[in-house]
Amino acid sequence: MNNTFTHPLPDADGYFGEYGGSFIPPQLQTILAEISEAYEAIIRDEDFLGELRWLYRHYVGRPSPVFHARRLSQKYGAEIYLKREDVNHTGAHKINHCLGEALLARKMGKTRLIAETGAGQHGVALATAAALLGMECDIFMGEVDMAKEHPNVVRMHILGARVVPVGHGRRTLKEAVDAAFEAYLGDPVNQFYAIGSVVGPHPFPKMVRDFQSIVGNEARQQIQEMTGRLPDHVVACVGGGSNAMGIFSAFLDDETVALHGVEPAGRSLDEPGEHAATLTKGRPGVMHGFKSYMLQDEAGEPEEVYSVASGLDYPAVGPQHSYLKDIGRVRYHTINDAEAIDAFFELSRLEGIIPAIESSHAVAHATRLAAEGGSILVNLSGRGDKDIDFVAENYGARYGLPG
Template sequence: MTSSFAPMPDAEGFFGPYGGQIVPPVLKQVMDDIGRAYAEITRREDFQQELAGLLADYVGRPSPIFHARRLSERLGGAQIHLKREDLNHTGAHKINHCLGEALLAKFMGKKKVIAETGAGQHGVALATACALVGIPCEIHMGQVDIEKEHPNVTKMRILGCRLVAVTRGAATLKEAVDSAFEEYLSNPQDYFYAIGSVVGPHPFPMMVRDFQSVIGREARQQFMERHGRLPDYACACVGGGSNAMGLFTAFLGDAEVRLVGVEPAGEGTDRPGRHAATLSMGKPGQIHGMKCYVLENAQGEPDVVHSIASGLDYPGVGPQHSYLKDVGRVRYDTVTDQECLDAFMTLSRVEGIIPALESAHAVAWAMRTAPTLPRDGHILVNLSGRGDKDADYVAQVLDL
């Protein structure tokens, strides 16, 4: 990694002008305590060994890279490769940081772990991790997403977590975050808020990134061993941005690797409230304890947003992504709901891999871009999750 991108964040939790801790004084003390505990636990050999053992024997890491040959041949142009985070235990990248957060909560002696979830992948992964380490878990989820992502709701209940349905406002991810944070504020000394992405007040954007960075470390080594070179592009979907930061971090110092974050254009970026393309269409602001790019309404409040993928349905974004956009290291592009659905079905029927709708955004970008590149070019896609949770919904939308 070049000095331009390290160390990040600074001691106050800022990535350039983004990040920080925009929280009440009582909560700042709690955040600082979490930061100190995180710094301590990551220096301990026993923690590192326990986490590494769980990632290998429980999660099933390293996840493989699959060359999507048939898809590449069909499209023409560059070769598409998939980093198979969908093969992890619980079916997505979320388990990587959930194990770390659950172990940290146990280390700190917390009595309950609280979190929000959109698509349910973070909720399932956290409920799984909490069951493993033996700590109570409470998940807040918007009613719209509960109805849309029923398979994950069932899994969370089987795993023993308390599921709180959030019916206020749009009843999606932002409202779930608000609800979970309110419960956390009722007893921050005893509760641990396990934020589900690289968002929120410091130290969470740093912690979640660090736990997820295993994706990029593996991918970089795997690609070099197989091809003797790095990919031309590395791309991933971006809502809050955890799977993308997990992939991008290992490549930040490699100027020859173009990094692309793919945001949800929904029904069109020209339709306010019907997309969630925060970095593409938003501006610097504040949300959920951090400074970052935000989609705002005329009153300067976080706007209503939309994406066919519940996990990308968020009007903010990780502060490190905001910084990487400003310095030009990562390019942020958009994919519509229709392009996402097309990629979902194409990957399913050409390669036999059903992707999460979130991940299908990155697949769609790769499908759009590959034909414009030489055949000896390489695009690495972080396939962040599998589409079991979305299958019934897609079948209904497409009348399959």
């Protein structure tokens, strides 16, 4: 496992510049301090690291490959490479941090894992880790996302998890997070809230980033072995931002490598509630226990958000992304629903790889970026099995699928 768990940020209080921290009730702060202390201990524990390393190799199937997308490259005039997190066990990058969080929970004597999920990939990965380690598991999921990502709901049930429908508000990811936090507060002693991205109060943005950094460490070595050099560009979609921080983390000090985060412009970037482009249209605020950019109304309350990709429709973003935006190290862009679905079908038909709709946002931006030439490394964060029913029903006629 090429993961050293050594990064200069966050500071001891969980801040990336002005972002991050821990804005939670005092009783919960005590619990999170215990989690932070336990995490700092296990990342120096060779038994823990050895078990995680073994699981990554023999259970997840790491290292995931880097693939040269030749036909896509030929069409757009730049060399496009895909970091294939879609071929991991469970079909996405989420298993990387879910195994780490589950092992930590077991080490702390917790008996139940609890989490939110949007697209269902985090829920499936955590249910998988819970089954592997013999732990109970509750997954909170908005009713809209449950209908949209039905195959993943079935997977979670098969794996033995309890999927808890969330029926208030827009019934999507933000509401699932609210419900999971409320359930966690009911018993933080026996439950472990395995947050699904680089969001939440300290230490979760750091911890999830560290577990995901294996993606960037592998990719950095692989692309140099394939091409003899670093890529000119690294591209990843951004909702909460875990897959992006995972791959960006290995390239942050490489000044020759441009980093690109891709947010969902949804149906309209100009209309509140019709997109989830937090870094593009938001401003700093506090939500779900941490400070970051967020989409908010004039009163500072979270705005409703929307994306065709359930895993991206969140009104905040990881605090490290906010910091990287402010210092200019990462450029953040937007792709709308139509562009993402075009990329979904294009990658499927040119390379025989069906991507998750979330990842399709990154693929779409890579094809746009290709006009600048050079080499582009895309984090293909998940596969599209979960999306095929939704895509066929809503877009099938437009792309020639049989009725």
